[in-house]
Amino acid sequence: MFSEFGAILLISGPSGCGKSTLLKEVYKDIDEYYFSISTTTRAPREGEQHGVDYFFVSKEEFEKDIKGGNFLEYANVHENYYGTSLKPVKKALEEGKLVIFDIDVQGHDLVKRTDLAPYVTSVFITTPTLTELENRLNSRATDSKDVIEKRIKNAKIEINSVDKYDYFLINDDLQKASKKLVSIANITKIKSTLFDKNEVINSWMK
Numbered sequence: 001m002f003s004e005f006g007a008i009l010l011i012s013g014p015s016g017c018g019k020s021t022l023l024k025e026v027y028k029d030i031d032e033y034y035f036s037i038s039t040t041t042r043a044p045r046e047g048e049q050h051g052v053d054y055f056f057v058s059k060e061e062f063e064k065d066i067k068g069g070n071f072l073e074y075a076n077v078h079e080n081y082y083g084t085s086l087k088p089v090k091k092a093l094e095e096g097k098l099v100i101f102d103i104d105v106q107g108h109d110l111v112k113r114t115d116l117a118p119y120v121t122s123v124f125i126t127t128p129t130l131t132e133l134e135n136r137l138n139s140r141a142t143d144s145k146d147v148i149e150k151r152i153k154n155a156k157i158e159i160n161s162v163d164k165y166d167y168f169l170i171n172d173d174l175q176k177a178s179k180k181l182v183s184i185a186n187i188t189k190i191k192s193t194l195f196d197k198n199e200v201i202n203s204w205m206k
């Protein structure tokens, strides 16, 4: 009867804090969600799949998408382009789904300037310490020493944005952190129904 518009769970956090790992845990416990697969010019890591982890494209293709107005937001992160395609996000929201964004702090700021801002619940995720972040990046062993150094440097900048987020989550014990993220995801879904409030009131006034 009333619109069943979805909601957005936006997560950010320094590279290597465990965002992808946490999300994989969360997916076991939530339903009717849509993970927004970003487009990037970064080269795929071993095991990453085109259309699953990211859409991997050339710089030229990415810039064509920018010109075509295909992105809800895009940013240059660690010297590569990353962007969120608008169309699939809109479709999933119209289907009433919980849309999940794993985007950086610049992307967060840009999304918060769009019409979708009221539907966003944001979570900043990090490790208990910077040393632990370095350990995780090293043990993941997907990036070169230079790339890891760049990511650590950016982590120190990114952490300054933490107050812009609705929730702050330390990914220490994976299971504990994932339970908390599931709770936030469920609350985010409920929050979306609050937007039906005006429709209900208006229908009563007819």
Ligand SMILES: Nc1nc2c(ncn2[C@@H]2O[C@H](COP(=O)(O)OP(=O)(O)O)[C@@H](O)[C@H]2O)c(=O)[nH]1
Residues within 6 Å of the ligand: 011, 012, 013, 014, 015, 016, 020, 038, 039, 042, 073, 074, 075, 077, 078, 082, 083, 084, 102, 103, 104, 105, 106, 107, 108
């Ligand atoms: N602004 C923006 N950032 C993104 C997008 N997709 C991914 N990112 C961010 O880009 C950064 C690097 O991602 P990635 O190369 O996968 O490295 P990882 O964080 O170490 O797994 C992370 O902070 C992501 O949250 C996007 O569509 N837009």
Ligand SMILES: Nc1ncnc2c1ncn2[C@@H]1O[C@H](COP(=O)(O)OP(=O)(O)O)[C@@H](O)[C@H]1O
Residues within 6 Å of the ligand: 013, 014, 015, 016, 017, 018, 019, 020, 021, 022, 136, 137, 139, 140, 171, 172, 173, 174
């Ligand atoms: N809670 C945790 N405790 C210990 N190691 C973790 C935890 N969460 C993730 N990791 C490990 O840290 C590394 C980085 O995790 P990943 O999910 O790739 O981070 P991100 O997506 O934020 O870049 C991976 O090797 C992963 O197995």
